[in-house]
Amino acid sequence: MTQTFTTPPADRKPKVRSPRDHLVVRALRTVQADGVAVYTFFLPGADLLKVAEISRVHRDADGGGLRGFQRREIRDHVRSITTFLDSGHSVLFPNAVLLAITPRATFARSRGEKPAGEVRAAEAGTLYLPRPTREDAPKSAWVIDGQQRCLALAQARNCALPVPVVAFASEDLALHRQQFILVNKAKPLSSRLIDELLPEVSGDLPRDLAPRRVPSALCDRLNTDPDSPFHGIVRRPSDPGIGGPGRPPASAGVVIDSALLTVIRASIASPLGALAPYKGVGGRPTDAEGMYRILLAFWSAVRDTFPDAWGLPPGRSRLMHSAGLQAMGCLMDRIMARAGGATDPRRFAREALGRVAPHCHWTEGHWAEIGRGWDEIQNVSRDVRALSDHLARLDHQATFARAVA
Template sequence: MMDRVESLVVRAVKTQQGEGIDVYAFFLYGSDLSRVADISRIRRDENELKGFQRKEIRAHVKEIVEFLDSGGPVLFPNAITLALSLDVEFEPSRGPKPKGLIELANTGTLSIPVREEGDRAAWIVDGQQRSLALAQAKNSRIPVPVVGFVSRDVQLHREQFILVNKVKPLDPRLINELLPEVGTLLPRDLAANKLPSELCNLLNRQQKSPFLRLIKRPSDLEGTAAVVTDTAIVDAIKQNLKPPMGALSPYKRGGEDSEPDAMFNALVLYWTAVRELFPEAWGRPSTESRLMHSAGIRVMGALMDPIMLRADSSATPEVDVRESLRRLAPYCCWTEGVWEELGWRWNEVQGTPQHIAKLADYLIRKDRELSRPSR
């Protein structure tokens, strides 16, 4: 005779949202959260993005534990959001209904299987730090409000995670890395980052990219050779996409008419030429090369617009891009020297808007002067 799987049985209210998605509201003891729910931390497995959560923030968790163990009355009204597997079972209550009842939900009992870590019946979508703190608190019997929706679709979990955390101080790099994995209609400010982030992913993973494995993403394991922050790449690409002068804007026509492959090829063409013209500065930590610093990436990204738009009218765009950068190379100080006109030593360049704007303006003006036909 097979042993029955242990379950937590709680009183719950059930309704539906979206396209027939079951949603439950109930309470659990704080210590029981970790018995039924896993934390799906973000990581990559052979270039496929897994999970969606942040790494544990120890200081934040410690602060919550101290609050929970402070000895005073503890009020914990903020709900934890769970994605529930199809293994949960709901048994509706029977009995007469009050007159005038608004039929938005049903009451009953919800059974959640208790299984080993990594195989649990729920995943934490919002409340990772709070759930870790509740598991460590001395008072393990704090009733915690929980809202759970039933789905095995990791994309839906990510969508909810992004939308829930949009207004919180969540690392924008984490949101940017998750955006390409989300297919739903996003708020305008998030949607604007989705295409640049996907192009950033391709630059970091494709063999023909000069940035292959050089871009730091939140899912990276410790000790990788990456030296360029993904934020700098994403911000540079966003600028390249702006019409009418952005180098990638001709390929962005809105919706399915956009040409991401053409955008990627243009980025590879330009940044490969940058790598070839500045080999001593490429692939080194930002402390040794300001080209790999966020300032250098943003500045050279801004320079891409006039150089690539000019090269588009050439019969040999690769040659034209390399020639433009070759003319500029003597004026660049990525690893040593002092920037002419600006008076900055190479390692004094910072990633501030003022430094980026001034250095970009200097190189764009210099490119314009050097590209004029000689009389």
């Protein structure tokens, strides 16, 4: 089959070609997507982090916008690669590092006669990558895949080892995150990190990832919205940790995001879930705003009903434990399904929860009906099911008694 080659953008030669200003490499260039230039070349391993940054995932100091996308350094992994590189044996290191490079990088096409029968999939030439002019100046590339290798290569004694690089020209952070997720999807990348990054990705995603974007966006909004009962207490992979200089106070991050995501996904997936009516069907898009209103109303009512159990670490309150959140998520589906005609859903939920509250033991006491002490409830299917069924029975009995009265 004959391959076609899209003509790349016109060459832009740099004004200055001094090695002090540019890293100069021989490269192949092609074009993919909507005119995105893609390059392949080799660099000495020690030069990778001279031009490329590792953009770690983190939040702004005020807990707001998400920055970066890379997971933290895995020191044991880096150390093992460095040991391999410095082993003294003949080293084969063909694994390409994937970079995103600034469109300010320039490419000068090679001149000369083309060989007969050439398959025009790429063009050869010289790539000029800008070097940072100061130590604190931004670099011209970002590591998308291969950060552990880059760190190991920077530490290795064998600093001249040529490493294959594939790079695409883009400064679009959303595109960087999309490619990072796609490259790492089949690797042991934290599912929680993928979930946190998904709302920040605007491009198309594989079929198994796309449905995860809305629940993660809702989880993120619950954590960042000042009006949300979960504001500032959801623990996500971008959190630097609890305690220590510049880290969140001990009261922060008491709810793990995976527990909240489980609640949201279950409600969307169940035909009787409170969020299911807002799910996109056919040509109708998902109403994420409608889902958020339900979540905000119910969980605000939960906080109002159980103020002494809200916001505490799971070890002190099983309401904030994964098992408690999932059980209350099932109760949300029951209560909010009846709140359709209510003018004030939050008040409706608060009244319904108030009838159940006297029988709950989130911080002390004993769940006699299921034979568990308050702190014996664990995040295992048996306990979650038993607690969910018990709360459902309490709600049913209270609702039936009210209807009879």
